[in-house]
Amino acid sequence: xxxxLSWPLMALALSGSALLAGxxxxxxxxxxxxxxxxxxxxxxxxxTPKEAQAEALERDLQKIASTGKTAPPGYxxxxxxxxxxxxxxxxxxxxxxxxxxxxxxxxxxxDFLLKNAKTGDVK
Amino acid sequence: MISRSLKxxxxxxxxxxxxxxxxxKTVDYSAYKQSRPKTILVLPPLxxxxxxxxSYSMLSQVTFPLAEAxxxxxxxxxVDETFRQNGLTTPADIHQAPADKLRNIFGAxxxxxxxxxxxxxxxxxxxxxxxxxxxxxxxxxxxxxxxxTGSARASSEEGGNNxxxxxxxxxxxxxxxxxxxxxxxxxxxxxxxxxNRLLSAGHPASLLYGPRSPKYGTD
Numbered sequence: 001x002x003x004x005l006s007w008p009l010m011a012l013a014l015s016g017s018a019l020l021a022g023x024x025x026x027x028x029x030x031x032x033x034x035x036x037x038x039x040x041x042x043x044x045x046x047x048t049p050k051e052a053q054a055e056a057l058e059r060d061l062q063k064i065a066s067t068g069k070t071a072p073p074g075y076x077x078x079x080x081x082x083x084x085x086x087x088x089x090x091x092x093x094x095x096x097x098x099x100x101x102x103x104x105x106x107x108x109x110x111d112f113l114l115k116n117a118k119t120g121d122v123k
Numbered sequence: 124m125i126s127r128s129l130k131x132x133x134x135x136x137x138x139x140x141x142x143x144x145x146x147x148k149t150v151d152y153s154a155y156k157q158s159r160p161k162t163i164l165v166l167p168p169l170x171x172x173x174x175x176x177x178s179y180s181m182l183s184q185v186t187f188p189l190a191e192a193x194x195x196x197x198x199x200x201x202v203d204e205t206f207r208q209n210g211l212t213t214p215a216d217i218h219q220a221p222a223d224k225l226r227n228i229f230g231a232x233x234x235x236x237x238x239x240x241x242x243x244x245x246x247x248x249x250x251x252x253x254x255x256x257x258x259x260x261x262x263x264x265x266x267x268x269x270x271x272t273g274s275a276r277a278s279s280e281e282g283g284n285n286x287x288x289x290x291x292x293x294x295x296x297x298x299x300x301x302x303x304x305x306x307x308x309x310x311x312x313x314x315x316x317x318x319n320r321l322l323s324a325g326h327p328a329s330l331l332y333g334p335r336s337p338k339y340g341t342d
Contacts, residue, residue, distance in 0.1 A: 029191055030190065030191055030193070030335065030336065031190060031191070033187060036186070037183055037184050037186060037187060037315075038183075040183040040186070040199050040200050041179065041180065041183035041184075041311070043200045044179040044182070044183060044200065044203075045179075072186060072187075072190050073186065073190045073194075073195050073196045073197075073198070074186055074190075074196055074197065074198035074199060074201075077198035077201050078198050078199075078200055078201060080201070081198070081200055081201045081204060099198070103195050105161055105162045105195035105230070106162075106195060106197070106198075106230070107230060108227075108228075108229065108230025109197060109202075109228065109229045109230050112228055112229075113201070113205075
């Protein structure tokens with residue numbers, strides 16, 4: 001792009017986004033969400049196979065890793081739930097542990113789930 | 124006479140413009156500030172609307188505003204499965220679950236009880252409106268104290284973007300539209316805006332910022 005044109009354009013775009021933002025501080029987020037919420041809805045609707053849901057979340061995890069941001073609360077736990085329903089217990093355990101590492105606040109619940117998984121009384 | 128009414132109108136307009144972000148409503152945050160919840164357990168919403176999709180459409184979109192406000196939000200679908208495994212299969216049953224059980228199993232400081240009162244599309248002669256309305260109550264699971272209550276409505280017929288959802292809401296709606304076929308579930312993106320408006324922090328009478336937000340303690 002033309003060097004002399006690009007600066008005014010950028011300034012215009014910036015002031016435009018400042019205006020649009022209004023009372024909000026802007027679209028900067030704490031987490032990188034990708035398709036987490038739509039995937040949770042897919043889970044409830046039950047129209048897509050669990051395998052496809054897990055694949056979509058794994059694909060998005062790679063995107064998140066490449067930007068160095070964090071997956072939102074519940075993302076890894078939800079992936080663990082999908083692996084649980086697919087009978088992939090090792091991967092389930094791994095995801096629940098990752099959730100706990102990223103968010104120690106989840107410790108009580110993750111420990112409850114891991115304990116139940118160990119005794120065979122799954123979920 | 125004319126100039127006086129013009130002046131009055133200009134004054135009112137200025138007030139409306141300045142008003143923007145200011146709300147006359149004041150909220151007592153003393154119990155909330157004393158409780159300082161870190162983790163929030165969102166229970167499947169009660170549904171007073173005729174559309175059976177309302178509860179889970181809303182539930183699947185509450186994590187964004189709460190987590191971005193700085194709270195840890197217990198994993199939505201996994202929590203629902205745990206309730207089912209324990210024989211609690213309807214939102215009404217779950218809303219009756221004792222607080223100490225919820226605290227012990229999920230390790231949550233507070234629970235959010237939501238009721239969806241409106242969800243769906245009204246067809247009119249020349250246009251149609253899809254709207255979602257919900258109310259919410261945040262309850263301390265140790266003391267049983269209500270920390271905060273709120274309500275919000277979102278509609279497909281809203282003009283402009285000066286509403287609570289703002290740019291963020293518009294972005295979410297746009298993102299969501301690509302994923303969900305809105306002709307089969309027109310309420311879903313609107314529920315996303317309503318959820319964002321109801322549960323995001325940083326505006327009058329809203330939830331306070333939680334410990335994971337850089338703005339924690341500033342409101």
